[in-house]
C-alpha cells in the first residue's frame with residue numbers, strides 16, 4: 093500500500109514507518125520535526141517537512157491507500173499549562189488531515205490514541221467500553237480526535253481504527269526514544285548509568301499498591317508496531333473501532349528500576365520523592381478485544397524493553 097505516516101520522525105512513528113517499509117509498503121512521512129528528528133525517518137521513506145495543516149491536502153492529492161497518524165503534542169504537564177496549543181495542534185491539525193482524506197478519498201486510517209482518554213479508571217484492567225473522563229487537555233484532545241474520526245467514518249465512509257496505547261517502551265535497533273523533554277520512566281532511569289544524572293526520582297511511595305509505587309502496563313514498541321500493521325488491514329469502510337494496546341498486567345516503578353539495574357549492571361540510585369500530580373495508582377489495559385478480533389498479543393516482556401532501550405541509549 094502507499095501510506096502516509098504523520099509524525100514519522102518521532103519515536104513510535106519512526107519504528108512503525110520502518111516496519112511498514114520492511115513489509116513492502118511505500119511510505120511518505122509528514123512531520124514538521126518540531127519534536128521529531130529528521131535522521132529518525134527511515135531510509136526508503138520520503139520526508140515532507142511541514143505541518144499537517146499546511147501540507148496534508150497537497151500530499152494526499154498524490155493518491156494514498158491509507159494514513160497512520162502519530163503527529164501530536166504529547167506532554168501532559170505542557171498541556172495543562174498551554175491547553176490552546178493542544179487543542180490547536182492535536183485536534184485542529186487532525187481535523188485538517190481527516191478533511192484532506194475526505195477530499196482525496198483516502199480509505200483508511202490508524203490513529204495513535206492513548207490511555208489518557210480514560211482518565212482515573214474505575215476498574216482495572218480498563219476495557220474499551222469503560223468511561224472516558226480525561227484529566228488533562230492532552231487526553232481530552234486525543235479523545236476529541238477519536239470522536240471526530242468516528243464521525244468522519246460514519247459520514248464519509250472512511251475506515252478508522254484508534255489504538256489506545258498504555259506505556260510504550262523499548263527500541264527497534266537505531267529507532268528509539270529521543271525526547272528533548274523526557275518525562276518517561278525508563279529513559280530517565282537509564283540516564284543514571286549513562287552518567288547523565290546522579291539518581292532517578294520515584295514519584296510517590298504511598299500508593300495503594302503492593303510496594304507503594306504506581307503500576308503501569310508497559311508494551312514494547314515493536315509489539316505496538318505489529319498491532320498497527322494488523323489494524324491497517326482491519327480498517328473497514330464506514331466504521332471506527334477502538335482497541336486498547338497493553339498486556340493486561342503491569343509493573344511497579346520499583347520493579348522497573350530493578351530490571352534496569354539488572355540489565356545495565358549498574359546500582360542505579362533511586363530517591364523516594366513526592367507524588368507527581370495527576371498520576372493514577374494503577375493503569376492496566378485489557379487487550380482482550382484486539383487479541384480476539386485481530387489476533388494480536390504482546391510478545392516482548394519488560395526485560396526485552398529495557399534491554400533494547402539500553403542498547404539504543406548507550407549506542
Ligand code: UDP
Nearest residue numbers: 275276277280293294295306308345368371
Ligand atoms: N515515574 C517516576 N520517575 C520518573 C518518571 C516517571 O517515578 O522519573 C513514574 C510516574 O510517576 C508513573 C510511572 O513512573 O507512575 C510511569 O510514568 P511515565 O511518565 O513513564 O508514563 P505515564 O504513565 O505517566 O504515561
